[in-house]
Amino acid sequence: MLAVTGVADIKTVGIVGGSLGGLFQAVALAELGLDVTVWERSAGRPDDRGAGIVLQPGVAWFLSMFCGVDPDRISVPVTHRQFFTRDGRSHHTLMRQRMISWGAIYTSLRDRLDVARYHDGQHVTALTSRPDGVAVEVGGAVHSVDLAIVADGSASRHRGLVAPDGVPRYAGYVAYRGVIDEAELPGELSASLRDRFSFYDGDQTQFLCYFIPGDFGTTRRRMNWVWYVRADAAGLDRITTNRDGIAHGPSLPPGLIAPQVHAELLARARTSLPQPLRRLVEHTREPFAQAILDGRVSRMRKDRMLLTGDAAFVVRPHTAASAEKAATDAIALFTALQQFPSVDAALQAWEKDRLAEGAALYRHGVSLGHRLGLSAPAAMPDRIG
Ligand SMILES: Cc1cc2nc3c(=O)[nH]c(=O)nc-3n(C[C@H](O)[C@H](O)[C@H](O)COP(=O)(O)OP(=O)(O)OC[C@H]3O[C@@H](n4cnc5c(N)ncnc54)[C@H](O)[C@@H]3O)c2cc1C
Incomplete structure (x- = not known):
């Protein structure tokens, strides 16, 4: 008989934001057999921002295990x-x-995800906690999901529902x-x-x-x-x-x-x-x-709502770990949902692990910036919304 795990408690997952943070989660959770929907505000294929990313082990592992892509071929x-x-x-x-x-990772993730799961040009305007899930409001319609993942980036509109202290x-x-x-x-x-x-x-x-x-x-x-x-x-x-x-x-x-x-x-x-x-x-x-930007949260979970990627911690680029952090958020959730006997136990363990790693990376990035003479604690002006 199969062990009952956290996965058994959830069937539907809604993801706010279809950039790398949202896509890592979508691909991993679809792999668990969950019914995943991604809503992305921008319409059409995004620009390949031209951003170079140091390929770290978590991203390489994700591309190879979940996307069937040899990371050496696209790096x-x-x-x-x-x-x-x-x-x-x-x-x-x-x-x-x-x-x-950025574009090579994005393409690998999009190619892996069933196109029907990804809805672009769809702005999520509200999220509301319900006893066993979350109501997601998109373009006037309301969708009920068992789990909502907020992956709307550093300027997150919905972060405050989970962590009001986290504005970068x-x-x-x-x-x-x-x-x-x-x-x-x-x-x-x-x-x-x-x-x-x-x-x-x-x-x-x-x-x-x-x-x-x-x-x-x-x-x-x-x-x-x-x-x-x-x-x-x-x-x-x-x-x-x-x-x-x-x-x-x-x-x-x-x-x-x-x-x-x-x-x-x-x-x-x-x-x-x-x-x-x-x-x-x-x-x-x-x-x-x-x-x-520097962004640090004290919570990544409230009821069935999770923060991931830059919607949670915004770490300085000297760490070369922002994309890696988003990938490991997803790998950790994939693992926790299979290891723990209930979804609540899985989400609790996931949050503890991700808060510790996010805070460590945040501190590391700030100290690298100070060491390079780029910033000092006193030189941190206003919040950017
Ligand atoms: C210009 C730039 C350069 C970068 N360079 C590097 C690098 O060199 N190395 C590195 O490791 N990382 C880099 N990063 C960071 C890295 O890309 C991110 O950390 C990683 O992709 C995770 O981002 P994210 O998906 O959490 O957020 P984002 O990439 O910001 O994505 C958030 C998504 O949510 C969507 N969204 C926002 N609000 C809503 C809403 N209400 N409804 C629906 N959708 C919504 C946005 O349109 C966007 O697509 C860079 C980021 C930027 C912006």
């Missing part, structure tokens, strides 16, 4: 870490890692980012960065870069760079206000940077970066930017 190897000095010289040490892109704060610096097709880079520049995870630590600034796979995991490679620069609250507003004067909140997508902000970025690159890295900034047609 790019690095063999060394390379450290630049201001005069452009560098030294390197052996360090094997693999780099993937601006950490006092931004990440400028850029992506360039390898074919557009001069050959000798590309060769000097190939197979390397390159860093430059300057005065209250850090630049890093590495190659990632092509758009949505295609084999053509792209150079991905990230440049952390301090900016006060007014500076952040300027950087993330687009060329038409529209404010974009905590992140400015590619193609929208204001000409004056772009010119200042190029001028700053000329005066403060080693020559090879400055050239990367100059070769980037559409730099984009993202505020660095």
Whole structure:
């Protein structure tokens, strides 16, 4: 006879947000035989944000076990870490890692999930706890589910239902980012960065870069760079206000940077970066930017509602662990629902485990930011909603 587990108590799961955090959960829970529905606010296929992601073990395991994808096939190897000095010289040490892109992970997850489970262009407007589940309001209709997973990102609208204390704060610096097709880079520049995870630590600034796979995991490679620069609250507003004067909140997508902000970025690159890295900034047609946020919650569960991914902890990118955290949230729930005799026991154990890991990553990210001189405890201004 099969043991009765937490899975037996639930049949339907509703997921708010269809980015990586929501998709990891959807794929894993569908694997358990649950009736999963994802509601994603944006319509159509999202942009491949161009974001490079360090491939960590949990994401690699997830892709291979749940999606049947060989992570090596959709990622790019690095063999060394390379450290630049201001005069452009560098030294390197052996360090094997693999780099993937947001789009390659997203595509693998979407390909795995039954299309009928994913509803895009659907904005979840309200969630209400009921004795044995949650009512999810979407486009005027109300759906009852046994379990609701809130995966609506760092600017989560629904986080407060579970953890009112979790609104992220601006950490006092931004990440400028850029992506360039390898074919557009001069050959000798590309060769000097190939197979390397390159860093430059300057005065209250850090630049890093590495190659990632092509758009949505295609084999053509792209150079991905990230440049952390301090900016006060007014500076952040300027950087993330687009060329038409529209404010974009905590992140400015590619193609929208204001000409004056772009010119200042190029001028700053000329005066403060080693020559090879400055050239990367100059070769980037559409730099984009993202505020660095700190978000910490004291709860991830209320009744049958869970927080996952960036809707729970928002950790600094120095940890290279945000996508990994979202994947392990899903793996841990998949495991707990099979291990514990009731859904409540499973969710309780899951929350304890995920709170501990989220808090540790949060602290680690903050301390890395301090060590790089990018922020100090006193330099944490207003909350960003
Ligand atoms: C620009 C950028 C660059 C990043 N770079 C890296 C990186 O280099 N390395 C790394 O590890 N991580 C990176 N991350 C973070 C990483 O992508 C996330 O941590 C991970 O994808 C988990 O995010 P999430 O799904 O929880 O939230 P998000 O990716 O923010 O997704 C939230 C989703 O919820 C949807 N949504 C919001 N409200 C509603 C609603 N009411 N109803 C329906 N849908 C809703 C949104 O449209 C969105 O699709 C980056 C994130 C961003 C934004």
